[in-house]
Amino acid sequence: MKIKPLKITFESIDDFKVRSRKELLANLKHRKSITQPKDTLIWASVESYQQFMSDQKYTILAAIHKYDPQSVYQLAKILSRAQQNVARDCDLLAGHGFIKFEETDDGRKTKVPRLAFDYNSIEVHLPSVTYKVEFTVSAA
Amino acid sequence: MTKARVLLDKTLDISERFRVELKVFEVVASQKHPEGVKARYALIDVVRQVPRLVVDNHAPFSFHAHANLPEAPEDRKELKVQDYLEALDHFWKLVTEVLRHEN
Numbered sequence: 001m002k003i004k005p006l007k008i009t010f011e012s013i014d015d016f017k018v019r020s021r022k023e024l025l026a027n028l029k030h031r032k033s034i035t036q037p038k039d040t041l042i043w044a045s046v047e048s049y050q051q052f053m054s055d056q057k058y059t060i061l062a063a064i065h066k067y068d069p070q071s072v073y074q075l076a077k078i079l080s081r082a083q084q085n086v087a088r089d090c091d092l093l094a095g096h097g098f099i100k101f102e103e104t105d106d107g108r109k110t111k112v113p114r115l116a117f118d119y120n121s122i123e124v125h126l127p128s129v130t131y132k133v134e135f136t137v138s139a140a
Numbered sequence: 141m142t143k144a145r146v147l148l149d150k151t152l153d154i155s156e157r158f159r160v161e162l163k164v165f166e167v168v169a170s171q172k173h174p175e176g177v178k179a180r181y182a183l184i185d186v187v188r189q190v191p192r193l194v195v196d197n198h199a200p201f202s203f204h205a206h207a208n209l210p211e212a213p214e215d216r217k218e219l220k221v222q223d224y225l226e227a228l229d230h231f232w233k234l235v236t237e238v239l240r241h242e243n
Contacts, residue, residue, distance in 0.1 A: 016152045017232050020162055025225060027147040028177070031166060035149040044154045052156045095186030096153050 005121040005132065006098070007040045008049060016042065038117055041097050046126060052096070056081070057089055058122075061098060062135035064113050065120055071110050144178065157242075158192070159184045160235065164224065172198045179203075179224050181231040183238060185210075193238055195219065195231040203227040205234060 011019070023034045036042070043049040059079060069075040072090055076083040090113050093099045101111040122133045144165035152160040161182045169176035183193040190210040197203045204216040221227045 011152070013152070013154065013232075013235075016150075016160075020148070020150055021225060021228060023150075024148050024162075024164060024228060027164070028224060031145075031147070033146050033148075035146055036151060042150075042152050044152055048153070048155045052153075091189060092156060092186055095184065095189060096159060097151065 003118055003120045004039050005123040006119040007123045007125060009040060009042050009125045010046055011042050013044050057093060058133060060089055064115055065135045070112055072113060075113055157185060157187045159186050174199060181228060183235050193234055195227055207234060
């Protein structure tokens, strides 16, 4: 099965506002359903995305993809970073839809970080050019 | 139980801190949602992991804004709007205010 990339696209708040309004109007009228594809995240500006998406956050995604850590603690160990900082980055990545947390059913309810869906790269669709970040992790 | 049908489900990531979520569902008409449509427009504070602002509709309040989240979840300001689109427009005005104030 081909693994899809996660796509990042950009739309200003004003454009998003106008488009969502049009879509909602059409959907209410015709009772149609429009949902954002699960493999796409829309950011309001290139600057805000680039400010948010540090190398460390890309590395977290790559490590989750490659090593399938069973806890944030394990992920922090793999990355040789402080658990508290990794946990904070994971919370932000989850809040923005890059990853999700699953709870173990062993009674301890450990939060297991997982990619939001099975992707191995991120395609960033800038207005004039698209670039791809492939996940590779070198030993820490 | 009949499953709600999604009419709109979109997100916009504004900054590290804020994300907008727009969700509209077609639901079975009930006392809570007499028109059979349930809407929830939210501005999420991703850093604090809480909704900062929510506009939604359910009886007995019709469209209303929770503008003082997360501190005062019971604070509701009724919106003088006619429909889901006007409520969405009003939501964006409130979002702009929050962003101006908190960025």
